[in-house]
Amino acid sequence: MNRFAFVKAQTLAEAAQASATVAGLIASSAGATGGGSVVKAGGIDLLDLMKENLLAPDTILSLRDIPDIDTISARGAGLRIGAMATLAGLADHPLVRDRFKALAQAAAASDTPQIRNVATVGGNLLQRPRCWYFRAKEFDCLRKGGEHCFAHSGESQYHAIFDNDICAIVHPSTIATVLVALEATVELVNAAGVTRRVRLADFFVSPSEDPTRENDIRIGEILVAVEIPATPRSSRCVWLKQGQRASSDWPLADVAVALELDAAGKCTHAVIVLGAVAPVPRRATSAEALLVGSIIDDALTKAAGCAALDGVTPLTGNRYKLPLLEALVQRAIAQALTTPGQSRQAAAQAL
């Protein structure tokens, strides 16, 4: 690891002086040879990247001392989550557990207690992918600004089964799967103090747009908060993860399902988000379309699980993810049906 200056930024404006994004620095040839300044939240991912010499910044601007960007608070019946809130804080917060249980569960299932105590919501959303070709200095892969994706002809068991023709990473954030399902918005502030709000689903960048970054954070921007609106479906939201291990492991696939049912039990709105199977959290739109307008029974649940695989393009090593994902989607839908919908009061607040 290189030597670097460590600056404890006291204000957002100070932190916004960072000269580069992590993705930008890695994709430029300067990434590993040094130079540039980047911001640090929990530092979990940054440390990994620096230890592997993928990144050698001159200066690290820590966000830790900046006040008021780690609080979790109610916004009507929704939530505002400061980006510096930790995953442990998210998992344990009564408001999160009460209003968006699936999010609390996803946070609690991430990695180990030691990591969750330090890792932040913002850092988790912005972390770089875990693809072993991306993570190893020796592989000059597309995502590091190189020529090609090694997973295509290489070891692909943990890679994407969708949208993988350019680069086969899967998005690493587990909470992102739930947050997209909950229709969350991220709030970013730039050096001029201008705030930009983007729907999280639109914030992510697919390889066809740019294979060297996973999201649209710009130089000098700080992700300060995530906002979750209360919607009629957000309380009937279920998240399921399947890892090879339950201890400290990345999902082989995870799924978030949010359903809205009318008084007769008919599905009026469905959001199904697939995680760890595509370069960005993926909406299973054909599965969603199947559910809307019907009373969901076993047969329809099965059909939706099957439809979630629409557009799948597995690689040699990851075809097993197809049945696994299908099963997870079916289970998540089934659980969402039995998950209590929102209380009348919450519904009233939401409207």
Added chain:
Amino acid sequence: MIDAPAMRTEHFPFGIKGAGLGTVQRQVPSDEPPPLPPNAELVQIGKPAHRQNGRAKVTGAIRYTVDVTPEGMLNGMILRSPFPHARVRAIDVDDAARCPGVRAIVIVAKPDDPHSAVVRYVGAPVAAVAAASMAAAAEALALIRVDYEPMPFVVDMDEARAPDAPPVHDKMSAPAGHASGFPAAAGLPIVGNIRGPAIARRGDLAMGFAEADVTVEGEFRTSVQTHCCMEPHAIVADWRTDGLTVHMSTQFTAGVRQELAKEFGLPLNRIRVVVDGMGGGFGSKSSLGNYGRLAVQLSREAHSPVRVILDRKEEQTDAGNRPAVLQYLRVGAKRDGSLTALEALSYGTAGIALGASAGNFAQSIYACANFESAHNDVFINAGPGCAMRGPGNTPGAFALEQMIDELAERLAVDPLALRDKIDASPVRHEERRLGAARIGWDRRHATGADAGTVKRGVGMAQSMWGANVQTNAACEVRVMRDGGVQILSSVQDIGTGIGTVLAQVVAEVMGLRPEDIDVRIGDTDFPAGPPSYGSRTTASITPPARTAAWRVMQMMFAEAALALNAGAGELIARGGRIYVAGDDKRSIGFCDVAAHLRTDRISATASRADDYGGYRRSMQDAALAQQDLGGAQFAEVTVDTETGLIRVERVVAVQDCGRPMNPMLTESQVQGGVLMGLSYALFEERIIDRGTGRIVNANLEQYKLVGSRETPAIDVILLENYQGRSATDAYGVAEPANIATAPAIANAVYNAIGVRLRSLPMTPAAVLMALGKVPAETQP
């Protein structure tokens, strides 16, 4: 002139407690202590004494090798090959040498030496640097310019077997070693990348199969497993004009001393090898290693102590591994279950060197008159393997124990009943009985009969391991004039707590408490102890410990006899005092006796006497006891047939280690064996990128180990098995505790889903594939 030792006749406890405990008559050398009674009659031995250094371990006070920082110590780092196969055409270290803080550079891959100029795996050492700090050493490594000429390579075992595969070795580099472990088959042919076959046979295989009513066969694959010691490999070498001192995380201090003497031409009395705390070895810290050699070379050149610590990537790449094995098994049996023929053909990924055999298990565990095994090592461009917890038998058991279950199914008999028929071991017979009762074998349903998506299954498998003894093993016991007691040996505590066990042994003899005994081990300045591998530590060092303590106690009794006006033979030691047996009123304190000693300290050194009644086989420095170490493990699993996830809910491990010396420490070791076996079964696999020869999961994130949430309930049942073979009758347990776990889980998985998983690890991908749920590779 040395006379043959006088012998005397003794009667020892004999048999398995709970299954008929009797006595056996043995001839023993007259300077050996009297027979040790069964554990129930003892005060310290066989009791769950706490690990003496436990507090130091959990508080961080214990000193590991990485904590050794002598004055002026330099940090050594190793430059490693980025290519799986390449010739080093030129290497330029001038810039590195000019780097501030650099004190020594050693070039490993010398361009003008055709032998060393070729690197044969990613991570092979190319050069090493010693510098004042790790940062300076890293900076210097980055400044070494190496001109590599890449050569064709092969990292996949199946591809390496092809006749046109790139050769891993040339004539000069091909290791003359052996394909199988015990005994080594020398002079095996090497054709292409295949060394072998090493053949073992008895009887007439063809006749055996002709006699068979039923034949089962199968192909099994196991993965490359790495040792993943919590404590990395580390050494601090201090070369001085008057001798070499080495602190090293090693399983064999005395062995490393011998290697150093040979390698560097030093006399043994000028070399000291020391280890205090150790965080595991599992076979990977058995010898000096290339990093150890480099540390000594750097220290010799720099005239300063040099520390080398492997990082996790180096651990996963170049610190040894358990080879992957491909096995074809064929078993013939009569309708009544008796085996008529057993054939085992295997290929193992040797990396660039080691043997990778798996046939020993099939050769030995079950009675079968007609047997043949043929093993081949296949060289690939990957780091060399090395011994790992139950080498050979662990992959061997994964295959054979599934084959035996398959045979039982074909014969329509219970797997336990079939083993009762073909397994002559009374130990495993009792273990099966105990284990079946504990797991509730009666509840086991017919294969695949569990309804629902998540199916439950129960299975079992057995282990066998030779009871190894290091005959070159000794220790000294001292009593000081103030009553202080020391035990000294170069034996090292790999983490299992042998120091605590030695204290229990000495305390038992002397009528003291374990905490009264000062245990000094892990230092070659003391009498040479055994290695901590091959499940032999306790078997080798506890008998001489008891003998040495007993001999010192004879001196103490002689002194006490004067004070008590009794015969020395009438005295016993108990509770810190020496009594006239049968007369509680006539006693003297242990310290009071010591105070009357003529000299400041008395001492006795004892070496390991041969097992009473002899060995099955003796080698230099080591021997194989008459009896094997058996184990039987039972697993209960659930299999999610939609996601492919296997959960091991419970394991019952019934193990034999002769006399259990400290059940708490032994159970803890067995739990470790089960966890390592579970991890092997479900998770572990070294994954090499075929295109570049690089390991893609050389870290503990993507090389997956069992975690806390995957830890099942583990019931350990220890037999008390008395054989009357030594002063303690203790044997090992490390390896037998690991061998049966993976096949027990595999058999349980079969019981759950009715499909056999013949490859490791048994991942969700493997389960879904076996269940036929993964769509075929035909995309529109």
